[in-house]
Amino acid sequence: MALLVVGVVLLAITLWFDLRDVMLLAFIAIAVPLVALVFVGFGAPRLGVQRTFAPPVVRAGGATRVSLTVQNRSKRALDGASWRDSAPAGLTTPGEAVLPALGAWEHVLPRGDDTARLEYRLHTVQRGVFDVGPLRVTTTDPFGLACVTRPVGTAHELIVTPAVTPLDPVIGTAAAVDGVLHGLQRRTHPNSDEFIAREYRHGDPLRRVHWPATARRGELMVRDEEQRGDPEARLILDTTLSGRSDRAVARFGDDPRHFGFELAVEIAASIGVHLLERGFRLRGDRLDDPARGPLSDAAPDGYRMPGGDRILLEDLARLESPVGHRTAPAADAAPPTAGGTDARMPGYAVLVDPDLAEAQHLVALRPSLSPAVAFVVPGVSQRIVDVLEEADWHVLVVRRASDLPDAWARSGSARHAETGPERTRARTGLAALGFDGGADAP
Numbered sequence: 001m002a003l004l005v006v007g008v009v010l011l012a013i014t015l016w017f018d019l020r021d022v023m024l025l026a027f028i029a030i031a032v033p034l035v036a037l038v039f040v041g042f043g044a045p046r047l048g049v050q051r052t053f054a055p056p057v058v059r060a061g062g063a064t065r066v067s068l069t070v071q072n073r074s075k076r077a078l079d080g081a082s083w084r085d086s087a088p089a090g091l092t093t094p095g096e097a098v099l100p101a102l103g104a105w106e107h108v109l110p111r112g113d114d115t116a117r118l119e120y121r122l123h124t125v126q127r128g129v130f131d132v133g134p135l136r137v138t139t140t141d142p143f144g145l146a147c148v149t150r151p152v153g154t155a156h157e158l159i160v161t162p163a164v165t166p167l168d169p170v171i172g173t174a175a176a177v178d179g180v181l182h183g184l185q186r187r188t189h190p191n192s193d194e195f196i197a198r199e200y201r202h203g204d205p206l207r208r209v210h211w212p213a214t215a216r217r218g219e220l221m222v223r224d225e226e227q228r229g230d231p232e233a234r235l236i237l238d239t240t241l242s243g244r245s246d247r248a249v250a251r252f253g254d255d256p257r258h259f260g261f262e263l264a265v266e267i268a269a270s271i272g273v274h275l276l277e278r279g280f281r282l283r284g285d286r287l288d289d290p291a292r293g294p295l296s297d298a299a300p301d302g303y304r305m306p307g308g309d310r311i312l313l314e315d316l317a318r319l320e321s322p323v324g325h326r327t328a329p330a331a332d333a334a335p336p337t338a339g340g341t342d343a344r345m346p347g348y349a350v351l352v353d354p355d356l357a358e359a360q361h362l363v364a365l366r367p368s369l370s371p372a373v374a375f376v377v378p379g380v381s382q383r384i385v386d387v388l389e390e391a392d393w394h395v396l397v398v399r400r401a402s403d404l405p406d407a408w409a410r411s412g413s414a415r416h417a418e419t420g421p422e423r424t425r426a427r428t429g430l431a432a433l434g435f436d437g438g439a440d441a442p
Contacts, residue, residue, distance in 0.1 A: 007031075036145035045081065046074040047102075049135050049153030053122075057159045057314065060127045060266075064158065068118040068135065072102035082138045083118070086151075088130050091158075094120045099137065127162040127265065127317050131155035161313035162262075162269040165401055167408045169278075197221040232302075233280045234369065236349040236362070237268045237295065238287040241322045243353035243381060258321055260352045260377040266401050267375050268350045269316050271408070273309045275346075282308065284315070287349065287358050295319075344370040348411075349393075351376045351384070359384045363391040373411045375404075 007029025014023040050069040058064045066085065072078050079101040085093045103113035122132070133155035140147040197213035200220035213221035241261065268284075275282050283302040284295035296315035303312045347369030349362055366372050373394045376385065385395050396407040 007033075032143075033145045036141035036143060039141045040139050040146050040148045043076075043139070044148075044150060045072065045078050045137065045139060045152075047071065047078075047135075047137065047152045048073050049133075051133055051135075051153070051156045053132075053156070053158055057161060057310070058124055059161050059313075060124055060163045063121050063123045066120055066122050066132065070099065070102070070116045070118065070135070070152075071105070072114040073105050075104050077104050078102040078139075080140055080142075084136050084138075085120070085132065086134060086136055086155075087122070087132050090126050090128065091122060091124060091130055091132065093122065093132075096138070122158070124160045126262065127160050129318050130158045130160065132158050159314055159317050161317045162266045163401065164273050164313070165266070165270040165404045167270060167274045167405055168412075197223060231280050231345075232283065233275045233346040234283045234285065234348070235268060235272050235275075236285045236287050236347070236365075238264060238350060238352040238354050238358070239319060239322060240286075240288045240358075241353040242288070242355040242358060243384070258352070260379050261321055263377050263398070263401065264350045264352045264375075265316050265319060267377075267398055267404055269313055270401075270404055271348050271350070271375075272303070272312045272316075274408075276303060276305050276309045276312065279305070280346075282312065284312065287351070287354060287361065344368055346370065347372045349374040351380050353379055354384055356384070356387070359387045362388060362393065366391045366393060371411070375407060375411075 007026050010022055010026035010029060013019065014026055048071040052067045054065045054067065056064075068085070070083070078099075081099040082096050083099045084096045087093045097118075099118075100116040102116060103111065105114045134151040134153045136149050137152045138147055138149040197210040198221065200209070200222050204222045208222040210221045210223045239261075241258065272282055272284065281302050281304040286295060295312075296318070303309070345368070347365065349372075351374055354362075362372075362374070371394060372392065373396065374388050375396050375398050378397070378399055388395050394411060396410060398404055398407050
């Protein structure tokens with residue numbers, strides 16, 4: 001560009017002062033960069049690019065190794081080029097680097113010098129599905145006077161799942177939470193005094209205490225049950241932000257993110273993975289229509305192990321942040337109906353900014369959930385909290401991901417608040433035996 005400017009200036013001086021001897025230099029200064037530009041413009045390289053990730057799915061905050069195979073598909077060798085991989089906001093690729101020289105493409109007897117293999121580590125910050133690529137290759141003329149950058153190849157999808165916070169392994173087990181058991185088979189009739197009993201284990205629900213056997217043995221005994229199916233739990237995530245609006249919005253580059261929503265996704269991921277690892281079949285619903293709104297069409301019947309944790313995390317990774325395109329709940333959505341108490345399951349709601357109608361969805365679901373725990377991020381209105389607490393939801397505030405283990409531990413007290421003749425009798429019996437009740441003690 002500088003040489004072209006010099007040529008234009010010399011040409012102007014030549015014409016103004018009638019210096020014909022300088023005109024040749026002016027034309028050379030103008031022609032050389034133009035020829036260089038034509039050279040790189042019409043000499044576009046023909047390249048093939050293959051891109052792989054190891055691992056192909058990575059958790060937020062982790063890194064993956066990107067491997068690129070670049071092959072020259074032209075009969076002309078390529079030298080002096082540079083490359084850089086492109087990525088959206090939220091991912092940072094290395095700076096521009098020199099592309100190794102590529103020999104001419106040999107179709108019949110390939111020598112291998114037409115291919116270069118490149119690698120770099122890609123660090124992730126936030127969850128999402130990102131298109132990495134295409135590769136950007138810059139070519140120059142032999143004198144370095146002109147350069148052109150071209151996209152080569154196509155983009156490839158990288159899935160970044162939410163970070164998962166480890167939770168207390170005792171709280172949330174099938175014994176401690178006591179979910180719905182499909183095809184439960186008791187070894188004897190429930191009304192019989194001839195239950196096969198065993199010693200009490202930490203976390204056993206108190207409703208299974210077998211009092212005749214406890215009286216005979218002098219130690220706490222529980223009914224032994226065999227489980228044919230998986231216990232079931234329900235996870236409800238607020239995905240609309242229908243309550244109030246665009247407060248708590250942060251920006252990562254040009255990508256708008258709602259801090260509360262991203263925290264809620266991480267909470268849902270941690271709870272969901274925890275329950276799946278403890279043998280639960282997990283049903284994931286959206287708050288706007290929990291009766292008919294699964295988190296993903298890929299898992300309409302819920303998640304279960306093996307492999308359910310991976311599918312859940314990938315579904316959560318694909319959730320779009322609702323900032324900027326918030327949708328209201330469906331007006332014709334049928335209000336959820338409460339199931340009978342015989343079909344109750346553990347229910348966990350993760351709330352970001354629900355409105356009153358969505359809170360009423362949760363109120364209607366309360367009789368079918370036991371325990372019913374709502375994890376709320378900062379920004380949920382006090383009115384919504386009051387509505388849920390009046391409906392006997394156990395509401396816990398989580399301000400950051402590091403608060404989740406403590407909130408999860410406190411959620412274990414939700415089931416102790418359940419009242420009933422059997423629980424009252426159990427507590428009285430435990431006190432008479434001098435036993436503190438372990439995980440089920442109030």
